[in-house]
Amino acid sequence: MEAHPEYLLRIGDTALVLAQQLSKWVGDAPTLEEELAMANISLDLLGQATLTLDLAAMRLDNDRFADADALAFQRDANEYRNALLAERPNGDFAQTMVRQFLYAAFAKLQWGTLIESSDAELSGIAEKAVKEVTYHLQHTASWVIRLGAGTAESKRRSEHAINELWPFVGELFSVDEVDRDAAENDVAPPAESLRNEWLSIVDEVFTQASLETPTLDIYMQSGGKTGHHTEALGFILAEMQFLQRAYPKAVW
Amino acid sequence: MSGDSETEPWPLWEVFVRARRGLSHVHVGSVHAVDAQMALHNARDLYTRRSEGESLWVVPSTAVVASEPSDKQSLFEPADSKAYRHPTFYTVPDGVKGM
Numbered sequence: 001m002e003a004h005p006e007y008l009l010r011i012g013d014t015a016l017v018l019a020q021q022l023s024k025w026v027g028d029a030p031t032l033e034e035e036l037a038m039a040n041i042s043l044d045l046l047g048q049a050t051l052t053l054d055l056a057a058m059r060l061d062n063d064r065f066a067d068a069d070a071l072a073f074q075r076d077a078n079e080y081r082n083a084l085l086a087e088r089p090n091g092d093f094a095q096t097m098v099r100q101f102l103y104a105a106f107a108k109l110q111w112g113t114l115i116e117s118s119d120a121e122l123s124g125i126a127e128k129a130v131k132e133v134t135y136h137l138q139h140t141a142s143w144v145i146r147l148g149a150g151t152a153e154s155k156r157r158s159e160h161a162i163n164e165l166w167p168f169v170g171e172l173f174s175v176d177e178v179d180r181d182a183a184e185n186d187v188a189p190p191a192e193s194l195r196n197e198w199l200s201i202v203d204e205v206f207t208q209a210s211l212e213t214p215t216l217d218i219y220m221q222s223g224g225k226t227g228h229h230t231e232a233l234g235f236i237l238a239e240m241q242f243l244q245r246a247y248p249k250a251v252w
Numbered sequence: 253m254s255g256d257s258e259t260e261p262w263p264l265w266e267v268f269v270r271a272r273r274g275l276s277h278v279h280v281g282s283v284h285a286v287d288a289q290m291a292l293h294n295a296r297d298l299y300t301r302r303s304e305g306e307s308l309w310v311v312p313s314t315a316v317v318a319s320e321p322s323d324k325q326s327l328f329e330p331a332d333s334k335a336y337r338h339p340t341f342y343t344v345p346d347g348v349k350g351m
Contacts (some may be wrong), residue, residue: 031284033283033284035291036294036297036298036340037297142289142290
């Protein structure tokens with residue numbers, strides 16, 4: 001069974017927006033080593049986005065979107081399907097690491113289930129992606145622990161980051177028509193089923209970091225998966241798309 | 253980067269990588285890191301981006317003891333003129349690996 005393009009766009013767009021966000025740290029990271037680490041993570045995500053969006057473009061069968069590049073550069077914010085968490089601002093280093101950690105824990109579980117997908121191509125992408133995300137999770141978890149259990153300042157910034165980002169994690173596990181459709185066709189189990197395991201991964205790391213895990217029982221922001229985005233995405237896309245829109249098909 | 257604590261430079265670590273078909277770890281450079289786990293991750297991020305290898309060693313630079321350049325003559329030159337120490341008169345039999 002093939003995954004519906006809408007389902008693929010959600011995965012690809014989330015990876016793409018995060019890749020773009022992380023790339024903004026190049027030249028600005030606290031250390032040279034961390035700069036390489038974040039750039040590597042960004043490139044891994046960009047690779048996952050390219051594969052997933054190429055697959056989506058093929059199945060969309062729409063002249064506007066021949067490939068991943070067209071999808072990336074020719075869509076406006078209301079056509080993007082990324083989770084809202086991805087478009088939250090980078091903020092300080094703690095906020096970037098906490099955001100990436102929360103996403104990486106989810107992505108590792110999601111790609112893990114997609115290895116068993118009835119969609120052969122998606123399963124192939126998952127086999128590669130899960131290895132990359134395993135490392136992202138180790139790296140970001142390590143930072144969350146160091147920052148949370150570090151100085152008074154790093155702890156304060158970590159707590160602030162968690163408070164800022166927590167209202168956006170619920171959307172990762174939301175289920176709608178597209179997700180139910182994917183579950184019925186054995187493409188992927190509903191994301192809801194990943195919530196408990198995700199929470200235990202997050203809780204374990206937060207505990208080691210001397211940080212409190214908030215309750216998931218709050219009002220959660222949503223809408224990203226259906227094209228209702230915050231103003232943050234507009235700025236991210238403007239920067240990302242400007243060159244291609246001004247000089248169509250430009251290459252290095 | 254203001255804060256209550258002084259920012260000390262992070263310790264330096266030497267990085268060694270063993271290639272997939274290699275027999276020994278080779279020195280490739282150094283990284284700064286706070287502790288061993290971070291050093292390993294940083295080394296992975298900086299020195300294995302292009303499939304350089306599949307095993308990493310990181311060693312605190314302070315653990316490395318180096319010979320003095322001024323001792324070069326007495327340490328290494330005497331070996332130059334001792335041909336009898338080289339196994340050049342021995343033929344390696346076919347099928348012997350790793351020589």
